[in-house]
Amino acid sequence: xxxxxxxxxxxxxxxxxxxxxxxxxxxxxxxxxxPEPNGYFHIGHCKAICINFLTAERYDGLCNLRFDDTNPxxxxxxxxxxxxxxxxxxxFEWTGGLYYASDYFPKMYELALRLIRNGDAYVCDLTQEExxxxxxxxxxxxxxxxxRDRSVEENLDLFTRMKAGEFPDGSRVLRGKIDMAxxxxxxxxxxxxxxxxxxxxxxxxxxxxxxxxxYAHSIExxxxxxxxxxxxxxxxxxxPLYDWVMEKCGFTVEPPRQxxxxxxxxxxxxxxxxxMRELVEGxxxxxxxxxxxxxxxxxxRRGYTPAALRDFVDRVGMSKADSVADIGxxxxxxxxxxxxxAARAMAVLRPLKVVLTNWxxxxxxxxxxxxxxxxxxxxxxxxxxxxxxxxxxxxxxxxPPKKFFRLFPGxxxxxxxxxxxxxxxxxxxxxxxxxxxxxxVDLDSKSGGEGAARKVKGTLxxxxxxxxxxxxxxxxxxxxxxxxxxxxxxxxxEESAVGAxxxxxxxxxxxxxxxxxxxxxxxxxxxxxxxxxxxxxxLRVGYFTMDPDSKPGAPVFNRTVSLKDSWSKVAK
RNA sequence: UGGGGUGUCGCCAAGCGGCAAGGCACGGGACUUUGACUCCCGCAUUCGUAGGUUCGAAUCCUGCCACCCCAGCCA
Numbered sequence: 188x189x190x191x192x193x194x195x196x197x198x199x200x201x202x203x204x205x206x207x208x209x210x211x212x213x214x215x216x217x218x219x220x221x222p223e224p225n226g227y228f229h230i231g232h233c234k235a236i237c238i239n240f241l242t243a244e245r246y247d248g249l250c251n252l253r254f255d256d257t258n259p260x261x262x263x264x265x266x267x268x269x270x271x272x273x274x275x276x277x278x279f280e281w282t283g284g285l286y287y288a289s290d291y292f293p294k295m296y297e298l299a300l301r302l303i304r305n306g307d308a309y310v311c312d313l314t315q316e317e318x319x320x321x322x323x324x325x326x327x328x329x330x331x332x333x334x335r336d337r338s339v340e341e342n343l344d345l346f347t348r349m350k351a352g353e354f355p356d357g358s359r360v361l362r363g364k365i366d367m368a369x370x371x372x373x374x375x376x377x378x379x380x381x382x383x384x385x386x387x388x389x390x391x392x393x394x395x396x397x398x399x400x401x402y403a404h405s406i407e408x409x410x411x412x413x414x415x416x417x418x419x420x421x422x423x424x425x426x427p428l429y430d431w432v433m434e435k436c437g438f439t440v441e442p443p444r445q446x447x448x449x450x451x452x453x454x455x456x457x458x459x460x461x462x463m464r465e466l467v468e469g470x471x472x473x474x475x476x477x478x479x480x481x482x483x484x485x486x487x488r489r490g491y492t493p494a495a496l497r498d499f500v501d502r503v504g505m506s507k508a509d510s511v512a513d514i515g516x517x518x519x520x521x522x523x524x525x526x527x528x529a530a531r532a533m534a535v536l537r538p539l540k541v542v543l544t545n546w547x548x549x550x551x552x553x554x555x556x557x558x559x560x561x562x563x564x565x566x567x568x569x570x571x572x573x574x575x576x577x578x579x580x581x582x583x584x585x586x587p588p589k590k591f592f593r594l595f596p597g598x599x600x601x602x603x604x605x606x607x608x609x610x611x612x613x614x615x616x617x618x619x620x621x622x623x624x625x626x627x628v629d630l631d632s633k634s635g636g637e638g639a640a641r642k643v644k645g646t647l648x649x650x651x652x653x654x655x656x657x658x659x660x661x662x663x664x665x666x667x668x669x670x671x672x673x674x675x676x677x678x679x680x681e682e683s684a685v686g687a688x689x690x691x692x693x694x695x696x697x698x699x700x701x702x703x704x705x706x707x708x709x710x711x712x713x714x715x716x717x718x719x720x721x722x723x724x725x726l727r728v729g730y731f732t733m734d735p736d737s738k739p740g741a742p743v744f745n746r747t748v749s750l751k752d753s754w755s756k757v758a759k
Numbered sequence: 760u761g762g763g764g765u766g767u768c769g770c771c772a773a774g775c776g777g778c779a780a781g782g783c784a785c786g787g788g789a790c791u792u793u794g795a796c797u798c799c800c801g802c803a804u805u806c807g808u809a810g811g812u813u814c815g816a817a818u819c820c821u822g823c824c825a826c827c828c829c830a831g832c833c834a
Contacts, residue, residue: 195773195781223834258833315832322830326761329830360832370762372830381832400834424763424829447764449827454770502782504772506765509827513770516783526796533793560796592794601792634792646792727793754794 188278188494189501191244197505199238199446203246203415212414212441216248217283219413220274221255221404224266224388227475228273228483229458230496230517234451237500238417240279249283251411256289257403259387267388273483277493286411288403289389295398295406296350298436299361299380303342307435308379309335310345311362318360321367322375328368329375335364349382352395356382363402365431373428377401401428409438416445420507423447451503452511455667456481462694471698472666478734478745479666479702489663490722490732490747495524514665521748525722525730530558530565533603533648534710534725534744536660538577540623540652543608545630546574551653554634556604568713572605575652577709579728582647583624585613590757592645594624600645603726607632607643648726655709659743661734662704667697710742717742724750 196204207214220239222232243250252274256262274281302308311334313321323329337345346361348354361380369375379402384395398406405428408416416429426445433442457463458481466472466480475482478489486496499520503512533556551573558565578594587595594600599609607629614623631638714723719735729749737743 197772221834225834255834261833318832319830324761324830328761357832362832372762375830378832383832397832399832404834420764421828422834426763449765502771504782506772508765508772510771513783516771519783522795531793560793590794603792605792607792639792642792645794648793724793724795727795750793750795752794757794 189241189497191241194241194245194501198507199242199415199417199448199505200245202444202446203242206414206444207246215414216243216246217251217412217414218242218248218417219251219253219283219286219408219411220281221253221288221407222270223255223258223262224270225258225261225263226266226460227269227463229463229481230453230456230483230486231451231458231481232273232483233277233496234448234500234503235417235419236274236277236279237497238448238505240274242415242417243282248414250279250281251283251286251413252281253286253407253411254288255400255404255407256287256387256389257398257400259383259385259390259397262388264388269484276483276487277496283411286407287389288398288407289387291403291407291410292390292394292398294410295403296396298406299346299398299402300343301437302363302379302435303346303361304339305435306339306364308342308361308363309337310342310349310359311335311376311378312359315357318378322372323367325372331367332362332376335376346380349380349396350394352384354382356384358382361396363428363431363435365428371424371427373401373425374431377428401425402432405429405432405438406436408443409433409436413443414441416443418445418447419450420447420509447507448505449507449509451500452509453481453517454511454514455665455669456514457667457694465694466666469695471695478661479663488732488734489745490525490730491521492524492528492722495521498524518748522730522751525724525747527561529722529724529730531556531560531726532568532711532714532723533570533650534658534660534708534714534728534731535577535579535648535650535655536662536706536708536725536728537580538650538708539580539583539621541576541578541608541649542623542625543574543576543628544611544625545627548574550574551651554604570604570711570713571651571654572602573651573653576602576649577652577655578602578624578647578649582645583610583613583621585621588758593647594645599629599643600647601632601634601643602649603646604634605649606630606634607641648728650709650711652709654712656712656715656740656742658708658710658714659741660706660708660731660746661743662706662746664702664704665699666702667694668699669697710744714742714744715740722747 218239240250311332321330360378362376365374367375380396383397429445476484476488499517551571553569554572555567556570582593594610601607608626610626612625613621616622717733719733722732730747731744734743734745
């Protein structure tokens with residue numbers, strides 16, 4: 188796939204190069220990808236996965252996979268498994284090892300005791316509301332907690348009893364003793380530990396106090412000897428606290444360097460958990476792996492490839508500027524990758540019968556077609572050809588506009604890999620609907636034959652009717668119609684009922700009612716032997732992958748992405 | 760209004776004092792037994808803005824403007 192060492196550099200790698208040049212860490216590089224197992228991954232996670240794993244590869248270093256499971260009320264084993272699967276599917280290995288923050292709980296507890304003994308942390312009895320009220324505001328300093336100056340002995344006693352389960356949830360917390368007047372809110376005596384009497388998916392009821400992110404993350408990085416801790420922009424304000432914990436916990440010899448980068452955003456794609464959950468639970472999609480979902484699972488089922496996703500992340504680039512990548516770039520990457528790797532095949536989505544009046548009744552020829560025009564090594568396949576065929580309904584027009592290269596009364600087209608045919612008559616039903624085309628074949632024009640040199644403007648895909656495989660094709664389009672007219676709505680407080688309702692209404696009104704169209708067509712016989720997950724380019728139609736919903740003899744194909752279509756622009 | 764960040768073509772993004780890379784999108788053309796692919800050509804006298812320093816600035820300095828993040832016992 189990608190060669191991390193050959194990739195163009197970015198600001199993060201420039202920093203690492205400088206660190207290396209300065210002789211830091213003895214030339215050792217170690218990163219970590221630290222997800223909280225609280226949901227399914229989406230395309231946005233790909234960026235963080237790529238930068239961490241590729242950085243390790245680039246510098247012959249290691250990358251750890253670490254589940255940051257410090258909040259038992261949100262995490263589940265199901266997500267741990269899904270995340271591991273997604274990372275491996277993308278082609279990465281946690282060369283540095285697999286870790287869980289929860290495995291460090293004993294160590295974190297010991298370090299908390301150390302902070303208390305050193306006078307760097309204290310047990311605070313203020314309620315959540317009181318802590319909030321005394322934290323100050325963006326422009327006013329906070330005020331010290333009345334419990335701030337408790338003795339080490341009292342703190343030790345109280346913290347020990349917190350761990351022992353003597354106090355109810357929310358009654359006390361352990362706080363770092365830093366500076367209630369700091370302009371950085373994170374430094375106003377941040378909570379380090381809270382009491383939560385909830386079973387943890389890995390440690391069960393062994394603990395009832397759990398460390399907070401800022402405290403835990405530093406220790407995790409410190410213990411694993413991470414050299415560069417890469418995270419997203421919103422943690423910039425946390426860096427001073429990250430460094431503070433690192434120092435107070437004794438990770439003072441070349442502590443990890445935290446570097447922040449901008450998250451990946453995509454046009455016409457919303458990736459918040461609340462939004463995705465609403466789509467699933469509201470029945471707007473079939474599930475977390477619905478091919479329209481921005482989840483890795485959805486994209487996988489849609490037929491997107493790991494190579495395409497990684498190429499996309501690479502092309503989007505790495506910077507600190509808030510940005511929104513164009514969904515068109517993702518589709519381009521998918522087309523480019525599939526164009527090179529997917530076997531070609533023919534399938535007709537909306538069939539129109541064609542009868543070749545001068546082709547002998549009952550005669551079936553076997554034609555040989557290439558599986559890929561640029562890769563002869565992908566071989567050839569045999570395709571039957573006979574008197575009755577199906578072509579795409581939209582490839583025929585009774586009264587065509589100029590520049591229409593397809594079939595029309597009196598017009599000629601080549602059938603891909605077969606013969607040139609002329610349309611003699613369009614048979615209609617009582618409603619005037621065209622039901623069948625009667626055509627004549629130019630028997631001298633067979634592909635590969637002597638008369639094949641004759642040129643006609645258009646070439647159509649087709650399927651021999653007698654042994655066509657009936658199939659269901661699911662045609663997907665973007666879930667959202669356009670960008671939000673009111674950007675403010677996106678910034679609405681997710682926690683407030685009003686904000687949530689407004690957002691819900693907002694994105695539901697943006698849902699594209701045509702995001703899924705199911706059509707029943709016919710595929711060439713070869714496709715009857717396909718397996719779920721196989722990817723093809725249906726000539727002139729698009730890239731498709733066989734869905735797991737397929738049954739023997741009744742394949743279902745998901746359209747991964749359409750082919751670029753410059754004709755539709757001309758036609759308009 | 761405090762602090763931390765970011766502003767280079769429609770969308771991303773290089774650039775780090777010497778005279779604006781590249782990709783996507785878009786427009787034009789060639790080729791084509793996929794109106795696909797491929798291939799040519801075009802696409803910022805200008806770098807949020809106003810000044811300043813300099814022979815010379817997107818790159819240095821100053822002011823201003825815009826946007827993002829921070830007042831969870833979430834991560």
